[in-house]
Amino acid sequence: MSHVAVLGAGSWGTAFAKVLGDAGRDVTIWSRREVVAAGIRETGCNPHYFPDVRLPERVTATSDAGKAIAGAEIVVLAVPSQTLRGNLADWRPFLDSDATLVSLMKGIELGTTKRMSEVVIEAAQVPADRVVVVSGPNLAPEIARGQPAATVAAGIDLRRATLVQDAITTPYMRPYTNDDVVGAELGGAVKNVIALAYGIAEAMRLGDNIKATLITRGLAETARLGVALGADPLTFAGLSGLGDLVGTCHSPFSRNRTFGERLGRGETLEQAQAAVGQTAEGVKSCLAIRDLARKNNVEMPITEQVERVCHEGADPREALTILMTRTTKAE
Ligand SMILES: NC(=O)C1=CN([C@@H]2O[C@H](COP(=O)(O)OP(=O)(O)OC[C@H]3O[C@@H](n4cnc5c(N)ncnc54)[C@H](OP(=O)(O)O)[C@@H]3O)[C@@H](O)[C@H]2O)C=CC1
Numbered sequence: 001m002s003h004v005a006v007l008g009a010g011s012w013g014t015a016f017a018k019v020l021g022d023a024g025r026d027v028t029i030w031s032r033r034e035v036v037a038a039g040i041r042e043t044g045c046n047p048h049y050f051p052d053v054r055l056p057e058r059v060t061a062t063s064d065a066g067k068a069i070a071g072a073e074i075v076v077l078a079v080p081s082q083t084l085r086g087n088l089a090d091w092r093p094f095l096d097s098d099a100t101l102v103s104l105m106k107g108i109e110l111g112t113t114k115r116m117s118e119v120v121i122e123a124a125q126v127p128a129d130r131v132v133v134v135s136g137p138n139l140a141p142e143i144a145r146g147q148p149a150a151t152v153a154a155g156i157d158l159r160r161a162t163l164v165q166d167a168i169t170t171p172y173m174r175p176y177t178n179d180d181v182v183g184a185e186l187g188g189a190v191k192n193v194i195a196l197a198y199g200i201a202e203a204m205r206l207g208d209n210i211k212a213t214l215i216t217r218g219l220a221e222t223a224r225l226g227v228a229l230g231a232d233p234l235t236f237a238g239l240s241g242l243g244d245l246v247g248t249c250h251s252p253f254s255r256n257r258t259f260g261e262r263l264g265r266g267e268t269l270e271q272a273q274a275a276v277g278q279t280a281e282g283v284k285s286c287l288a289i290r291d292l293a294r295k296n297n298v299e300m301p302i303t304e305q306v307e308r309v310c311h312e313g314a315d316p317r318e319a320l321t322i323l324m325t326r327t328t329k330a331e
Pocket residue numbers: 008009010011012013031032033048078079080081083087104105106107138139140141277278279281
C-alpha cells in the first residue's frame with residue numbers, strides 16, 4: 001500500500017495523520033518549519049501542537065514537500081484556507097497524475113469567494129473527481145487523544161470517497177461517504193462564522209435561548225446559501241452541517257468560538273488574533289461568505305453582523321439589536 005502525504009503540520013494535520021497511521025497507513029507530514037518536522041521525527045510527537053500525543057510509528061515528517069508527496073496515493077491538504085492557493089502553486093510539480101487530493105480546510109477564499117475544492121481544482125489543475133472533502137464535527141484535540149468521532153468524506157467520485165473513508169476508519173473514527181461536495185464545504189465554512197457569533201453571545205452572557213437561536217437560524221442561513229449554490233438541503237442536517245455546527249459552538253476547544261468570546265469581552269480583532277494564535281477560519285471567511293451570499297441574493301443576517309463586528313468595528317450589542325429588530329417573518 002502506498003503512503004499518504006499530509007501537507008500541514010498544525011492542529012488538524014497532525015491529528016489527521018494520527019488517524020491515518022492508526023488506520024494502518026504510512027504517513028509523511030509536511031511542515032513548513034523544519035524545527036517542527038525534526039521534532040516529530042525525533043520525539044514521535046508534534047512538540048508545537050500536541051506535545052503529549054504520541055504519533056504512530058508509521059508517521060514521519062519532513063519540511064521537503066516534494067519528498068512528502070512523491071508516490072503518495074492520497075495527498076491531504078491541511079493548511080489555512082487563505083494560503084492554500086499559493087501553497088498548491090509550489091506543490092503542483094510534485095503531484096502524481098492519479099493521487100486523490102483530500103481537502104480538510106473549512107473556509108471560503110477571499111476575493112474569489114471560491115470553495116476550497118474549487119481552489120484545489122484550479123490551483124493544482126486537477127479534475128473535480130480527484131478531490132475529496134473531509135468535514136464533520138472533528139475537534140482536533142479530541143481526535144488526537146483518541147476520543148470517538150464521526151465525519152464525512154464527500155466526493156463526486158464514490159471510489160475516491162471510499163478510498164479516503166477506508167484510509168481513516170479506526171475504532172475511534174467513523175467516516176461516512178457523501179456525494180454533496182458543495183453542501184459539505186458550505187456547512188464547514190459557515191459554521192465557523194456562526195461559532196464566532198455563539199462565542200460572542202457566550203461572553204456577553206446572553207443566555208441559552210439566543211445561543212440555540214444562533215445555531216438554528218445559523219443553520220437556516222447556511223442551508224439557504226447552500227441550496228442557492230446547488231447543495232442538497234438534507235446535507236445540512238448531517239454531520240458536516242448540524243453536527244459540525246453544534247460541535248464547534250459547544251466546544252471550548254473551538255478556535256472560532258474562543259475568538260468570538262474574546263470579541264464579546266471587548267477585545268479588538270488584533271488582540272483576539274494574538275491570543276488565539278491558531279487558524280480561526282471564520283474571521284476571514286465571514287467576508288467571503290457575505291460576498292458570496294450577496295452575489296447570489298441570499299440573506300445571511302448573522303454572517304452580515306459577524307462581519308461588521310470583526311471588520312467594521314461594530315459593537316456586538318448594536319449587532320444584536322439589528323438582528324433582533326429585523327422585520328418579523330414566517331420561519
Ligand atoms: N483544528 C481542528 O480541529 C480542525 C480544523 N479544520 C480546518 O483545517 C484547516 C487547518 O487548520 P488547523 O490545522 O487546525 O490550523 P493550525 O493553525 O493549527 O495549523 C495551520 C498549519 O498550516 C501552516 N501554515 C500556516 N501558514 C502557512 C502558509 N502560509 N503556508 C504553508 N503552511 C502554513 C501552519 O504552520 P506553522 O505551525 O508553521 O504556523 C500549520 O502547520 C483549517 O481550514 C481548519 O478550519 C477542520 C477540522 C478540524
